[in-house]
Amino acid sequence: MASSLDDVRREILAGAPQPEERPGGRPARLDGIATAAGYAWMRLRRPDLEARLRALVRHPRIEGLYDAKTPGTGRLLYGLIARGDPIDRCVSDFSAAHYLEIYPDVAISGIHPFVHYLLHGRDEGRVTLRRLREGLTEGAMRRDGRRPGCLIVLPALTASGAAGVALALARQAAATHDVTILAERSGPLLEAFREVACTLAVTEHLSEDLGALPPEVLGRLSFAILVSVGAFGALRPLVARDIPLAVYATEDSDDTRPRHRALFSALFADLLVFPSGHLRASWAGILADQGQDLDRDTLIAPPADLRAGGVGADDLRAARARLSHRLNTDIGGRRLIVGTGTAHWRSGTDLFVMAAQTACARDPDALFLWVGDGFDHEDPDFGLWIDRHLREVGGDRPGSTLHILPDGPARSDALQAADALFLPARLDPLATAAFDAVAEGCHVVAFEGATGLSDARHAGVDLLHLVPYGDLPAAVDRLLGLPRKSAGESGTVRPPPPDMFGSIDVALRARLAASRSAPAEIDGDGDFDVPLLFSTHPGHAADRARARRKVWSLGRRMVWPSADAARAEIAASDHWVHCHLSVEPFAFRPAGAPVPDFAIHLHAHHLEDLAEDLCAYRAYREARRIVVTTDTEAKAGIARTHLAAAKLSGDVLVMENRGRDILPFLRLFWPDAEGRKVADDGVWAHVHQKKAIGTSPSGDIWRRFLMTILLGDATRLSQAPDLMAEPDAGLVGAFDPYTSGWVGARRLLDRVAGLPGPLPERPLLFPIGNMFWTRGSVVTEMTRLFPPDFPWPNEPIGDDGTVYHLIERLWPTAAAAFGRRSVFLEKRDQPRA
Secondary structure, three states: OHHHHHHHHHHHHHHOOOOOOOOOOOOOOOOHHHOHHHHHHHHHHOOOHHHHHHOOEOOHHHHHHHHOOOOOHHHHHHHHHHOOOOHHHHHEOOOHHHHHHHOHHHHHHOOOHHHHHHHHHHHHOOOOOHHHHOOEEEOOOOOOOOOOEEEEEEEEOOOOHHHHHHHHHHHHHOOOOEEEEEEEEOOOOHHHHHHHOOEEEEOOOHHHHHHHOOHHHHOOEEEEEEEOHHHHHHHHHHHHOOOOEEEEOOOOHHHOOOHHHHHHHHHHOOEEEEOOHHHHHHOHHHHHHOOOOHHHHEEEOOOOOOOOOOOEHHHHHHHHHHHHHHHOOOOOOOEEEEEEOOOOOOOOHHHHHHHHHHHHHHOOOEEEEEEOOOOOOOOOOOHHHHHHHHHHHOOOOOOOOEEEEOOOHHHHHHHHHOOEEEEOOOOEOOOHHHHHHHHOOOEEEEEOOOEHHHOHHHOOOOOEEEEOOOOHHHHHHHHHHOOOOOOEOOOOOOOOOOOHHHHHHHHHHHHHHHHHHOOOOOOOOOOOOOOOOOOOOHHHHHHHHHHHHHHHHOOOOOEOOOHHHHHHHHHHOOOOOHHHEEEEEOOEOOOOOOOOOOEEEEEOOOOOOHHHHHHHOOHHHHOOEEEEEEOOHHHHHHHHHHHHHOOOOOEEEEOOOOOOOHHHHHHOOOOOOOOOOOOOOOEEEEEEOOOOOOOOHHHHHHHHHHHHHHHEOOOOEEOHHHHHOOOOEEEEEEOOOEOOOOHHHHHHHHHOOOOOOOOOOOOOOOOOOOOEEEEHHHHHHHHHHOOOOOOOOOOOOOOOOOHHHHHHHHHHHHHHHOOOEEEEEEOOOOOOO
């Protein structure tokens, strides 16, 4: 019996693959717990150990031993799993490498991962490889180890535009690569993808499970393509393994939520791919903020060519006959105008209905048909309203001139039978229906600037007609004035789609070669260990450093390598705003030196930590004046009580919580009817007490970072008031390790006028968090740019891209316009996150 167990052990060890080579990865662990004594110790700790082991096994030889009730099988399995990667994953659903990767706290604890799982993890609900393996399917293509591997990641295997692009890429890639498909959700295209893949995996946990793919997949990957920003979850494990990646963006940047998905997808993609130049233009702000070069870092790879085709006479008649039967309406020779897509404001379904109302009143012979899903009368976002609209205008009834059909077989008939496709989308990055319609000989009418059809390369297509954005009367005029579809003897044979995969492969290779051959501008991991993509957990330190190095190797910006790097960029710029910037080391001011005159404004919408705050910083005791603003009289009473308890005097003013903290600060400098201001033109510190119950710990650390640099601590003052006392000083802020551009506020830059010169392409430095020191004269300059009668937005406001976010970035501009400099203080030993 022992011989049988030993034979199985030797066979498994001989056939096990080599450990995965991951940069900075943890080696396999083989220590005392893999011994017989370790097994005996675990049995004492876990009387149900045998059942726990039996639930993990997946190797057929060991399963056979269990089925035969062979004594010692549990001890054999335990010893093999305890040896770690890759043997553990070969014999069981447990992988030490996978467990440590998704649970860095276990790595920090020093407990062997398998021991942790048996003693604690299983009861805590921690996951193993089983979650991924349940969604793992072998593809129809045979894996050939001599060919490079390519991973294609997409959100879902559904009939969406992104899935169509991914499927086309997979079909093209299968000719030269071993293709692995990874998706968050399954769908009706599962079999289509399986036909061109060697391996297909479906998991809702891309970030955690990608690294658990079989070693024969991960070890052979030459690169990955993420189709859609929705595949964002795959970024972290790919960056951690230094696997090159391209992101094929199918979304407009304005339509990407949450925003960080677009930011990080662009930041970490070795190559960013777009289906059209029009879509790339929507990402221009993000790319500019990150310092990306369009020619170097992006590629236009359309999924199809807009080529005019036609339909045979027999096919045209048959398609119209089938539609007539489905609609219970004789189409005959009537003008048929079709729209397609999921019913939504974005796809302009409501505009299609209104166009039908107008057109059919002018030409009763016209017939409008929308083919698509989403007409849910209980959907409060759109379905409820389009259902009401259809009922009011008598649509989708026998004899009506406006009909609705669900997506499916009717779509092909509709495009073959239609005279024109009306694409009323307000935003449609792919507009695949237009390519299908033109191939069927349909005219296409769409809004200029709403889709990639606006690209110049489509200008010569006679069947394409663009009208001004949102101009419904112009669209109706064009639709009714178009010639009818003329049938030929037979349909046009469609040409093969463009070789997207080949274009991406060539461009990505060139980008990687250029990156590797370029001299390293930054040596090491940088001065600031702040997170990008990976968490602040100590177990992710190596991955955080790897992420920063990748960003810098690509010549992009998100984290300053050092304060010296910021100084160098400032020195290299001749922009009139940047010429007034400087970065200086933080210091506490000398004890006993006379304190310059200053005031503090504190906006306290939330009061939970106000009492503690007033005692935590000596600056409040040294200020000649304190002004607190809050939004209710009840809160004002509490604030006065806290001031008195801290033995501080100050003015507490009630102001509506409009403009978050910065508008209350500006209002202190607005003159009243008699020309008087609450604030004077001296030196002011502006801080805010925005903390509420539920604020994240990282938010607390960030606020302490800002407050310490600006104010000091309970016994010492920052040198900020001394710097502000200098004649040419206009602003003092904290030097933040993160770089930040205009981001969403870029959309408002054309509203800023009356400056000495143009605004910079990048602001470089500004008081992130909107806390700083300044002079009343600088605030007055800001109120000139944004006067009291400015159309200030009401709360609630967006998280980015409002006038208040713009003002945050313009403080150094306001100081420079007044001829004063802005100083940013660097304190490397103060945690930022």
